[in-house]
Amino acid sequence: MPIDLQTLVVGVAVAAAAVYVARSYWPRKKATPGCTSCPANPNRRDDYA
Amino acid sequence: MNRPIASGAGRAFLPPDAPARPAKEFVVAVIGNPNTGKTTLFNALTGLTQHTGNYPGVTVESALGEFRVGQHRFHAVDLPGSYSLAPRAPDEMVAVRVLLGRGIGIVKPDVVLCVLDASHLDRNLYLLTQVLELGLPVVVALTMMDLAQRDGIVIDTDAIEQKLGVPVVAVHSTRRTGFDRLRQMLLRAAQERRAPRRHVGFPPGFDREVDSLQQLFPQNGQSPVPRFLVERLLADAGGFVEDELSQEHGESVRAAAVAARARLASAGTPVPQVEVDARYRWIGGVVDDHVRRSQRTDVSWTDRIDAVVTHKLWGTVVFLVAMAVTFQAIFAWAAPVMDLIDGAVQQVATWIGALMSEGPLRSMVLDGVIGGAGAVLVFVPQIAVLFALITVLEDSGYMARAAFLMDRIMSGFGLSGRSFIPLLSSFACAVPGIMSARAIENRRDRLVTILIAPLMSCSARLPVYVLFISAFVPAYAVGGVIGLQGLTLFGLYMIGLIVAPLVALVLKRTALRGPAVPFLLELPPYKIPSWRVVFFRMYDRSWAFIRRAGTIILATAILIWALSYYPRSADLTAKYETLKAQAPAAEVSRLEAEEAGEQLRGSYLGQMGQAVEPIVKPLGWDWKIGMAAIASFPAREVVIAALGTIYNLGSGESETSSELRDVMRAQRWPDGRPVYTPAVALSVMVFFALCCQCAATLATMKRETGSWRYPAITFVYMTTLAYVAAFVVYQLGSRMFGA
Numbered sequence: 001m002p003i004d005l006q007t008l009v010v011g012v013a014v015a016a017a018a019v020y021v022a023r024s025y026w027p028r029k030k031a032t033p034g035c036t037s038c039p040a041n042p043n044r045r046d047d048y049a
Numbered sequence: 050m051n052r053p054i055a056s057g058a059g060r061a062f063l064p065p066d067a068p069a070r071p072a073k074e075f076v077v078a079v080i081g082n083p084n085t086g087k088t089t090l091f092n093a094l095t096g097l098t099q100h101t102g103n104y105p106g107v108t109v110e111s112a113l114g115e116f117r118v119g120q121h122r123f124h125a126v127d128l129p130g131s132y133s134l135a136p137r138a139p140d141e142m143v144a145v146r147v148l149l150g151r152g153i154g155i156v157k158p159d160v161v162l163c164v165l166d167a168s169h170l171d172r173n174l175y176l177l178t179q180v181l182e183l184g185l186p187v188v189v190a191l192t193m194m195d196l197a198q199r200d201g202i203v204i205d206t207d208a209i210e211q212k213l214g215v216p217v218v219a220v221h222s223t224r225r226t227g228f229d230r231l232r233q234m235l236l237r238a239a240q241e242r243r244a245p246r247r248h249v250g251f252p253p254g255f256d257r258e259v260d261s262l263q264q265l266f267p268q269n270g271q272s273p274v275p276r277f278l279v280e281r282l283l284a285d286a287g288g289f290v291e292d293e294l295s296q297e298h299g300e301s302v303r304a305a306a307v308a309a310r311a312r313l314a315s316a317g318t319p320v321p322q323v324e325v326d327a328r329y330r331w332i333g334g335v336v337d338d339h340v341r342r343s344q345r346t347d348v349s350w351t352d353r354i355d356a357v358v359t360h361k362l363w364g365t366v367v368f369l370v371a372m373a374v375t376f377q378a379i380f381a382w383a384a385p386v387m388d389l390i391d392g393a394v395q396q397v398a399t400w401i402g403a404l405m406s407e408g409p410l411r412s413m414v415l416d417g418v419i420g421g422a423g424a425v426l427v428f429v430p431q432i433a434v435l436f437a438l439i440t441v442l443e444d445s446g447y448m449a450r451a452a453f454l455m456d457r458i459m460s461g462f463g464l465s466g467r468s469f470i471p472l473l474s475s476f477a478c479a480v481p482g483i484m485s486a487r488a489i490e491n492r493r494d495r496l497v498t499i500l501i502a503p504l505m506s507c508s509a510r511l512p513v514y515v516l517f518i519s520a521f522v523p524a525y526a527v528g529g530v531i532g533l534q535g536l537t538l539f540g541l542y543m544i545g546l547i548v549a550p551l552v553a554l555v556l557k558r559t560a561l562r563g564p565a566v567p568f569l570l571e572l573p574p575y576k577i578p579s580w581r582v583v584f585f586r587m588y589d590r591s592w593a594f595i596r597r598a599g600t601i602i603l604a605t606a607i608l609i610w611a612l613s614y615y616p617r618s619a620d621l622t623a624k625y626e627t628l629k630a631q632a633p634a635a636e637v638s639r640l641e642a643e644e645a646g647e648q649l650r651g652s653y654l655g656q657m658g659q660a661v662e663p664i665v666k667p668l669g670w671d672w673k674i675g676m677a678a679i680a681s682f683p684a685r686e687v688v689i690a691a692l693g694t695i696y697n698l699g700s701g702e703s704e705t706s707s708e709l710r711d712v713m714r715a716q717r718w719p720d721g722r723p724v725y726t727p728a729v730a731l732s733v734m735v736f737f738a739l740c741c742q743c744a745a746t747l748a749t750m751k752r753e754t755g756s757w758r759y760p761a762i763t764f765v766y767m768t769t770l771a772y773v774a775a776f777v778v779y780q781l782g783s784r785m786f787g788a
Contacts, residue, residue: 006410010611013413017607021683024601024744 073121075239076156078147080180081164082173083130084573086192089222090164091127094231118236126158132172134179135281135321136289145290148183149275159239160186162231167197167204167219170340174332181215181245183277186238189217190231201343208339215245249331252318258283258309265302266294274298282306283313284320351446351574358450359572361457368451375438376542377535379511380519383430390430391708394423409614412698417610420697421690422603424709428512428689429591435511436590437583439476444578448473453572455546462550463557468498472549475505476542477590479746483753493561499753500556500763501549503746506542506738508590509685513737514541516689520710521730544738548770601683606690609680612654613698621647649698654680668736668772669729669779671718678733681742688737728782732775740771 079094081087095114114125128144136142150157163180165173180187191206210217216234220227259279266274274294281290283306295303310320357363398419405411442448452469459469468486475482482502486495506514515538522537625644629637649655658672665675677691689709696712716724741747747760754760 004408006408010409010413013607014611017604017611020604021601021608024683 074124075121075159075236076124076126077160077162077235077239078126078128078158079162079164080128080144080148080176081130082132082166082169082176085130085164085166085173086222087130087164088127090190090192090220091125093222093225093228095125116232118232121236121239123235123239125162131176133176134183134277135285137285142289142293145278145281148180148185149277158185159242160188160235162188162190162235164190164192166193167191168193168200168202170197170202170204171329171332171336174335175328177213178249178328178331181213182247182249182280184244184275186241186243187215187245188231188234188238189213189215190227191217191219192222194219194221199349203341203343205339205341209335212335212339213245213248249327251327252323254313254316254318255283255320255323258313262302262305262309265305266298283309284324286310286320349574351572354575355450355572358447359453364450364454368454371442371447371451372542373531373535373539375435375442376538377532378438379431379434379515379538380524380532380534383434386430387427391427394419394426395708398423412614413607413610416614416697417606417694418603421606421610421694422598424693425512425598425602425686425689426595428515428686429594431511431515432508432594433587433591435508436477437587440583440586441578444576444582446573446575449572459550459553462554464494464497464550464553468494468553471498471502472505475502475507478507478509479503479505479743480749483746483749486753493557496754496759497553497556497561499750500759500766501552503741503743503763503767504545504549504552504739506545507685507743508594509743510541510737512686512689514538514734516709516713517730517734520713521725521727541734541738544735544774548739552766552770597684597686602687602690605680605683605687606694609654609687609691610694610698612657613649613652613695615652618648618651621651645698649695654695667779668732668775669726669783670733671716671724673716674724674729674733678736678740678742683742683744685737685740685742688742726783727786728779731782732779735778736771736775738771739767739774741767 079087079091091114095116113127116123116125126147128147129141131141131144134141134145134148136145145151148158148161161180161183163177165177177187177189189210191204194204197204206217206219216238218227218231218234220231259276262283263274263276263279266279278290278294281288282294282302285291286307291303291306313320313323358367398415401419402411402415405414439448442451452473455469471482471486473482474485479502482505483499486498486502518534518537522534524532524534526532527536621644625640629640632640650659654676655672658676661675661679662672665672665678670678673692673695677688677695680691681688692713693709696709696716713725714723718724741764747764750760750763751757
């Protein structure tokens with residue numbers, strides 16, 4: 001069965017929305033070079049918490 | 050050769066491989082208490098050359114700049130404002146590291162410029178007594194001389210200079226007076242490299258313990274431990290120095306320090322009291338000899354206002370009235386613009402509805418995008434008014450008084466007064482609130498603050514409150530003065546303020562037990578708020594809200610729409626087509642609504658909703674409210690988009706999308722009872738006041754604590770609290786107002 005244009009556009013929009021929402025749960029980490037205690041640094045060594 | 054002292058955020062103070070500085074270049078570290086005019090002086094010294102640097106070891110931003118004295122170039126670093134060099138917070142540790150030149154890439158300053166507020170000289174001298182013990186040349190700048198003069202304080206600067214043994218220069222940053230002498234003194238101090246003498250003496254027992262601790266560290270290694278740090282190790286129980294030296298040289302360092310403190314305590318000279326007493330004894334002598342205070346005959350306006358607003362009883366009354374007026378203004382001032390936006394959104398829906406042909410895309414645009422995300426945009430005026438008023442309160446100086454009042458209450462719950470500032474930020478958004486908890490030195494207090502910050506009513510909750518209040522709370526004035534709607538909103542904001550200290554109390558008595566830490570809060574003088582500041586804050590927050598509506602809320606609304614639209618039942622469509630063809634014209638719209646309702650019930654969202662209905666029914670909710678609440682996990686405002694989408698789809702009249710408030714009022718149970726009663730509306734609002742439906746908050750918590758444990762605990766305890774409170778409110782409310 002051929003997909004009509006409206007369904008195709010809806011499919012793309014829903015997929016894009018799903019990707020956007022999913023990505024919001026895994027925020028990108030931006031490590032600061034030289035910052036050993038910065039919370040954004042995955043290799044931090046301090047006692048922040 | 051001109052080399053940058055730091056080349057932007059994330060770079061070290063000086064590159065580790067940097068060659069030695071030419072003789073004509075010096076490094077000056079500027080230090081002082083907060084609010085001493087330190088940064089104004091720094092800016093006046095460095096002109097437009099300053100930029101922001103990021104220190105190795107911790108993300109504390111500081112300004113770096115340059116200035117010249119004749120042929121000599123000074124690289125200046127503005128250290129974070131600090132009351133003492135006993136590092137208990139990360140930013141204070143940075144100041145100590147820089148002053149001692151400890152750490153990769155940090156160059157020891159040639160001279161320290163210590164900025165003292167002349168109107169609070171005794172308190173400011175405490176930091177100076179410590180700076181004088183670092184072994185670095187020091188120059189003192191006295192600021193706020195005009196304020197001191199106004200307050201009847203006369204300082205004999207020459208005599209103080211003699212007493213301290215370092216140059217003391219009175220400066221006025223805005224009038225630029227005293228700067229030539231200040232520059233000359235900095236140059237002379239940097240060239241002579243003469244360390245000032247030590248003024249404050251400690252009991253012999255303290256010095257003996259320092260000598261004994263010093264033996265634990267090799268003195269000729271790559272990074273020798275200076276005596277100043279050993280003194281801090283002894284004096285600051287549980288401080289950053291103890292942690293750092295124990296990490297570097299083994300836990301035996303901590304054990305030795307603990308034992309030394311115990312010996313000092315049993316000898317009647319406990320730390321930190323012995324240090325505080327010794328320093329203030331010396332300061333008292335200096336101030337008594339060289340500072341005269343004339344009897345003040347006039348009382349400043351700030352003092353007069355503070356006598357009322359910081360009073361235990363009247364201060365609380367002023368706080369409650371200020372908040373009630375703020376919340377009423379949110380309704381009164383925002384309503385006309387809100388109606389305009391609402392009208393515009395509906396007009397757009399009508400135009401697009403007329404342009405597009407029937408089908409899923411049209412439904413997605415009308416019911417998901419406009420009916421969902423568009424419904425959230427209506428609340429931009431409320432956000433703007435809220436932030437304008439909060440900024441006025443902050444910029445006028447009133448918020449510091451509110452913090453003072455709250456500190457009194459919070460300390461009663463075992464919570465550090467320092468926690469109030471992160472909690473105050475959380476009224477805007479919990480994300481910066483949680484991040485600002487970094488400044489809390491005590492680990493347990495930091496965790497407690499992070500765990501309770503999401504209980505503060507953030508701006509994302511405001512649209513939810515406003516929607517339900519404007520739909521279900523009558524707009525009449527209580528006692529002819531304050532509107533019931535504003536009072537309800539005030540009450541909802543108070544829920545967080547009441548529940549947060551209670552949760553803190555439980556945490557401090559159980560998992561995160563520990564003593565309350567004293568909090569030093571400076572009350573700035575009152576001033577007329579800057580309208581520029583108010584406007585930019587209002588603009589910034591409103592724009593951030595619009596961006597959220599266009600991104601995460603829009604994306605979630607589209608997903609909710611898809612889950613509510615699919616699967617479409619062809620049998621149902623065929624059945625209703627036949628019925629509509631046979632029915633009289635007056636019956637068609639009723640049949641359309643019935644069909645839409647059945648399609649929605651059969652959708653993925655409808656099926657999930659009916660599965661969760663038994664869980665939300667005790668709260669008085671139907672499955673649609675339950676699903677909207679669950680769908681709002683990414684962000685609280687999504688509940689509005691979700692309700693808009695679900696009701697638009699369920700009505701079958703998307704091309705005449707009416708105001709969400711009216712649609713909600715028209716909702717009925719199958720037996721004809723209205724879904725939304727005052728008790729249900731209160732139950733939903735209380736749920737949203739206490740729940741943790743915010744993915745960004747949980748992600749920030751994970752980042753700040755380094756573990757999923759704390760976000761998980763927060764989500765579970767807040768959801769449980771929200772559910773129980775919503776249940777109690779509904780059960781009590783339905784008895785009071787009728788179900």
